[in-house]
Amino acid sequence: MTRFLFASDSFKGTLSSAQIAEILEDEARKVFPEVECAALPIADGGEGTVEAVLAACGGDYVSVLVEGPLGGSVEASYGILPDGRCIIELAAASGITLVERDRLNPLRTSTVGFGQLIRHALEHGARSVYLALGGSATNDGGMGALRALGVRFLAAQGNELYGRGEDLSKIASLDVSDLMPEVAEATFIVMCDVTNPLVGPKGATAVFGPQKGGSVEQLAELERGMINYAQVIKRTLGVDVADLAGAGAAGGMGAAAAAFLSANLVSGIDCLMDLAHFDDLLARADYCFTGEGRVDAQSLDGKVLSGVARRCASASTPLYVITGSISNDAHRLLDRGVTALYPCVDASTPLEEALAHAEENYRRTAARVFNELSRQNAEEAE
Incomplete structure (x- = not known):
C-alpha cells in the first residue's frame, strides 16, 4: 500500500x-x-483560506452584504468552525479579484467591507477570530476596517476621514472611544502570507502597491501617508508598527490588527496546517x-x-x-x-x-x- x-x-x-x-x-x-x-x-491566508479551513475542519458559511473595495455592495462570506471559532478572509470583501484591472487604484480602495464582516461576526457572538490577510486590493493601512469597527480618524480640521489610501497622509489624530466593546472581549489571530513591515523598501506600499494599480506618484504619496499613519498610531496608542513583521500584509491591515485589535500575527500557512x-x-x-x-x-x-x-x-x-x-x-x-x-x-x-x-x-x-x-x-x- x-x-x-x-x-x-x-x-x-x-x-x-x-x-x-x-x-x-x-x-x-x-x-x-x-x-x-x-x-x-x-492556502496561505489569502484567497481561498476560509474554504480550505472549512473543508478540513467542517463548519458553516455566514454570508453578509458588505461594501466592496471601491464602494457598492458585494456578498461576502466568513466561516464558523464547529467549536465556535471564526475565520474571516479579507479577500472575500476587499480583494483584488473584486475590482476590474483598469479600475485598480490604491488611493481609492478601502477595507470597510472587511471591517463590516468582523463587526457582524462579533455582534453574533464570535470571540475567537482568525483574520486571513492576503489578496487585497487595498493600501489603506486597515483604516476602512477600523472605521467600520468604530475607530474615528480625524484630519487637522477635525473632520472624519473615510478610510481610503488617500486619507493616510491626512490623519492628524484618531479616536478609539467608539471602538465596539466586543473587540476587547475577543482574541484575534492574524494569518499573514507575508512578513513585510509597514513602511520602507520592503513595506506594504513599495512591494505590493504596484500590483494594486499604483503609479510611481501614487506610491510616493501612499508611502508618505503610511509613515504618517504609523507615527499617529505610535503617538496615540504607544504601539510601534512601522517595522513590525507582517504589518504590511494586505496593504497595512496587519498593522491595524496588531495596534487596534491586539492581534497576534502568525504565518498563515502554518496556522492553517495546525487548524487542519x-x-x-x-x-x-x-x-x-x-x-x-x-x-x-x-x-x-x-x-x-x-x-x-x-x-x-x-x-x-x-x-x-x-x-x-x-x-x-x-x-x-x-x-x-x-x-x-x-x-x-x-x-x-x-x-x-x-x-x-x-x-x-x-x-x-x-x-x-x-x-x-x-x-x-x-x-x-x-
Missing part, C-alpha cells in the same frame, strides 16, 4: 485545490496498484505532493510551498512539487525540504496558452511524476 497526501494551493484562475487533488488521485491510481490518498485543500491537523495526516503518508501557480523567490517566505516543505523536512517525508511555472531561483527549494520540482510548462510557453490548457498540462505532468516514482521504487526494490 502506497499512501499519498495531496496538499496543493490553487492555481489562481485555473485549478482549485480540490480539482488538483482529484487529478493527482486519478493519476496515482493508474500507476500504483494499491494506494491510499488523503487530500487537504490549502496537517501533521497527523503527514504522519500517515509515504509521499506528499504540493504546488502553486508559480514558484519564485516569494515561495521561500511564508507561502504554501515553504510551509509544507518545512513540515515534510521535519517528518522526513519526500515532497514532490508540481507547479505551473518556475523562476530561475526555484532550485533553491531543493535545499528547503523539496525532493523534486516539476513545472507544467517551460519558460517559452505563452501565458495565455498555459492558462488555456492548465488542466491538461497538470494531468500530463502528474502522470509523469507518478510513473517516475513507480520506476524509482521498482529499482530500489531490486
Whole structure:
C-alpha cells in the first residue's frame, strides 16, 4: 500500500485545490496498484483560506452584504468552525479579484467591507477570530476596517476621514472611544502570507502597491501617508508598527490588527496546517505532493510551498512539487525540504496558452511524476 497526501494551493484562475487533488488521485491510481490518498485543500491566508479551513475542519458559511473595495455592495462570506471559532478572509470583501484591472487604484480602495464582516461576526457572538490577510486590493493601512469597527480618524480640521489610501497622509489624530466593546472581549489571530513591515523598501506600499494599480506618484504619496499613519498610531496608542513583521500584509491591515485589535500575527500557512491537523495526516503518508501557480523567490517566505516543505523536512517525508511555472531561483527549494520540482510548462510557453490548457498540462505532468516514482521504487526494490 502506497499512501499519498495531496496538499496543493490553487492555481489562481485555473485549478482549485480540490480539482488538483482529484487529478493527482486519478493519476496515482493508474500507476500504483494499491494506494491510499488523503487530500487537504490549502492556502496561505489569502484567497481561498476560509474554504480550505472549512473543508478540513467542517463548519458553516455566514454570508453578509458588505461594501466592496471601491464602494457598492458585494456578498461576502466568513466561516464558523464547529467549536465556535471564526475565520474571516479579507479577500472575500476587499480583494483584488473584486475590482476590474483598469479600475485598480490604491488611493481609492478601502477595507470597510472587511471591517463590516468582523463587526457582524462579533455582534453574533464570535470571540475567537482568525483574520486571513492576503489578496487585497487595498493600501489603506486597515483604516476602512477600523472605521467600520468604530475607530474615528480625524484630519487637522477635525473632520472624519473615510478610510481610503488617500486619507493616510491626512490623519492628524484618531479616536478609539467608539471602538465596539466586543473587540476587547475577543482574541484575534492574524494569518499573514507575508512578513513585510509597514513602511520602507520592503513595506506594504513599495512591494505590493504596484500590483494594486499604483503609479510611481501614487506610491510616493501612499508611502508618505503610511509613515504618517504609523507615527499617529505610535503617538496615540504607544504601539510601534512601522517595522513590525507582517504589518504590511494586505496593504497595512496587519498593522491595524496588531495596534487596534491586539492581534497576534502568525504565518498563515502554518496556522492553517495546525487548524487542519496537517501533521497527523503527514504522519500517515509515504509521499506528499504540493504546488502553486508559480514558484519564485516569494515561495521561500511564508507561502504554501515553504510551509509544507518545512513540515515534510521535519517528518522526513519526500515532497514532490508540481507547479505551473518556475523562476530561475526555484532550485533553491531543493535545499528547503523539496525532493523534486516539476513545472507544467517551460519558460517559452505563452501565458495565455498555459492558462488555456492548465488542466491538461497538470494531468500530463502528474502522470509523469507518478510513473517516475513507480520506476524509482521498482529499482530500489531490486
